[in-house]
Amino acid sequence: NAGVMQNPRHLVRRRGQEARLRCSPMKGHSHVYWYRQLPEEGLKFMVYLQKENIIDESGMPKERFSAEFPKEGPSILRIQQVVRGDSAAYFCASSPSGTGNQPQHFGDGTRLSIL
Amino acid sequence: QKEVEQNSGPLSVPEGAIASLNCTYSDRGSQSFFWYRQYSGKSPELIMFIYSNGDKEDGRFTAQLNKASQYVSLLIRDSQPSDSATYLCAVRYFGNEKLTFGTGTRLTIIP
Numbered sequence: 001n002a003g004v005m006q007n008p009r010h011l012v013r014r015r016g017q018e019a020r021l022r023c024s025p026m027k028g029h030s031h032v033y034w035y036r037q038l039p040e041e042g043l044k045f046m047v048y049l050q051k052e053n054i055i056d057e058s059g060m061p062k063e064r065f066s067a068e069f070p071k072e073g074p075s076i077l078r079i080q081q082v083v084r085g086d087s088a089a090y091f092c093a094s095s096p097s098g099t100g101n102q103p104q105h106f107g108d109g110t111r112l113s114i115l
Numbered sequence: 116q117k118e119v120e121q122n123s124g125p126l127s128v129p130e131g132a133i134a135s136l137n138c139t140y141s142d143r144g145s146q147s148f149f150w151y152r153q154y155s156g157k158s159p160e161l162i163m164f165i166y167s168n169g170d171k172e173d174g175r176f177t178a179q180l181n182k183a184s185q186y187v188s189l190l191i192r193d194s195q196p197s198d199s200a201t202y203l204c205a206v207r208y209f210g211n212e213k214l215t216f217g218t219g220t221r222l223t224i225i226p
Contacts, residue, residue, distance in 0.1 A: 033212070035214075043159065
């Protein structure tokens with residue numbers, strides 16, 4: 001499968017625990033984007049990364065959320081001390097470059113549920 | 116605040132008819148425009164993208180862009196029940212790689 005791979009597909013956490021969401025971009029893509037979709041709402045941008053660099057994190061909550069895209073391995077979105085309001089679908093997208101006309105392709109998402 | 120507006124619907128269209136989905140955006144500093152289809156509980160799937168004024172056709176889909184009026188539309192010809200989904204409009208602004216999404220229009224094709 002050459003598409004954007006996200007895991008896990010579903011993740012259940014209790015309040016106060018940590019959630020780690022993983023994303024491997026499409027083959028040949030070096031730009032990764034994370035979006036969050038709350039129930040019955042549109043997608044909201046969170047963060048844009050290239051290998052070993054955070055390019056734009058303007059959509060990330062100031063506390064508890066962090067993201068990385070190491071030289072080797074998938075991009076990780078980490079949520080510490082989760083709260084009920086973090087329950088959402090988290091989508092990762094990738095593109096081959098950062099030029100404006102390249103479309104972003106989405107993975108299947110991780111559905112995060114907080115008990 | 117850069118905004119993307121869509122009519123949330125639901126929009127109901129008879130099978131075989133043309134479905135017309137519209138999207139307006141607030142900032143003239145926009146570069147490219149994307150239409151995604153999202154089935155319930157699934158991920159967004161790219162349908163079309165356009166960055167020049169005018170029409171762009173791909174099979175049953177036509178994207179139309181009018182930068183002067185700041186709107187982009189998606190036409191679906193010969194609508195099929197499988198086209199029933201939420202259609203998301205997304206805009207990318209100059210100097211900014213993130214996509215700004217509208218809230219989506221829910222389309223239902225009536226057999």
